[in-house]
Amino acid sequence: MDIVISVFLLAGGAFAAIAGVGLLRFPDVLMRMHASTKAGTLGVGLSVVSAAIFFGDDLITTKVVLIVLFILFTAPVAAHLIGRAAYRTKTPLWSPTVFDDQSDSDSTDHRENK
Amino acid sequence: MMALETALRVAMILTVVGLVCACIRLIIGPSRSDRVVSLDLITVLLVAIAAQLAMLYKVAAYLDLGLAIALVGFLATVAFARYIETAEHGYTTADTRAGTGTTDGVITETGSLQEKTNAENLK
Numbered sequence: 477m478d479i480v481i482s483v484f485l486l487a488g489g490a491f492a493a494i495a496g497v498g499l500l501r502f503p504d505v506l507m508r509m510h511a512s513t514k515a516g517t518l519g520v521g522l523s524v525v526s527a528a529i530f531f532g533d534d535l536i537t538t539k540v541v542l543i544v545l546f547i548l549f550t551a552p553v554a555a556h557l558i559g560r561a562a563y564r565t566k567t568p569l570w571s572p573t574v575f576d577d578q579s580d581s582d583s584t585d586h587r588e589n590k
Numbered sequence: 591m592m593a594l595e596t597a598l599r600v601a602m603i604l605t606v607v608g609l610v611c612a613c614i615r616l617i618i619g620p621s622r623s624d625r626v627v628s629l630d631l632i633t634v635l636l637v638a639i640a641a642q643l644a645m646l647y648k649v650a651a652y653l654d655l656g657l658a659i660a661l662v663g664f665l666a667t668v669a670f671a672r673y674i675e676t677a678e679h680g681y682t683t684a685d686t687r688a689g690t691g692t693t694d695g696v697i698t699e700t701g702s703l704q705e706k707t708n709a710e711n712l713k
Contacts, residue, residue, distance in 0.1 A: 478593060478594045481594060481597070481645075482594055482596075482597035482598075485597045485598055485600075485601040485642070486597055486600060486604075488601060488605075488638060489600060489601030489602070489603070489604030489605050489638075490604055492604055492605040492607075492608040492609075492635055492638055493604040493605070493608045493611075494608075495608050495612075495631060495635070496607060496608030496610065496612050496631070496635075497607075497608070497611055499611055499612055499615050499627065499631055500612075500614055500615050505623045505624055505627065508615070508624065508627055508628075509627050512612070512627055512628070512630065512631040512634075513630070513631075516608075516630075516631050516634045516635060517634065519605070519608070519635070520634050520635070520637050520641075523601065523637075523638040523642060524637070524638070524641045524653070524656065526641070526645070527641040527642075527644050527645055527653060530645050531650055533650070536650050536653060539650075539653050539657065540653065542657065543637065543653065543657050543660060546657070546660055546661070546664075547634065547637070547660055550660070550664040551634070553664075553668075554630055554664055554667040554668060554671070555630075557667070557668055557671035557672070558623060558626050558627055558630065558667065558670075558671045558674075560671075560675070561626075561672075561674040561675040562621070562623035562674070564675055565622075565623070565674060565675065565677075567621045567623050568621075
């Protein structure tokens, strides 16, 4: 059982470190969000699940399921809000970006020079 | 048991590496959105730290701490996102659309033009 807990712990820590490095190294707000939200959520989920296996108690497992479900539900909502805010405030995209899907599609466009 | 302790310490070190990277991005991040993204990652990684502390000290109450951090962190992220969207500028003026206008001839001119129209709309 120790080996299972260790594998979950190491995988969680590795995903947490990957999320941090991606947040630091990617060139663009949206790409940084891509790294931090997905890898961060997976890292936290693995760490918390390893705690559930470590204690092996019904009540603690319920709490862990609650934490995982809560993070899985709220992380996409928060990422969507930040991404929308970043796009609408015209945060610069990465310079090699060649196509902006939103740029001439609807009336909520703020990027064109009118 | 020894292997588990080693794994726990390595996992904590890796998580702290992620936290340090997020803090660096929080300090240098050019736009407000970068800072909010890094704050979001910091709160999420603090939940992982809480779970690892629960295993380190063998106190299950740290998991309640993680649940509370997750709740408050989500509310903070939503509030900051709303604040960015309603504020005037979400970025510092130094990197205004730098390099995004690949087809535009004069990048800085379009940036300043955009700034001016925004300012006029606000009046």
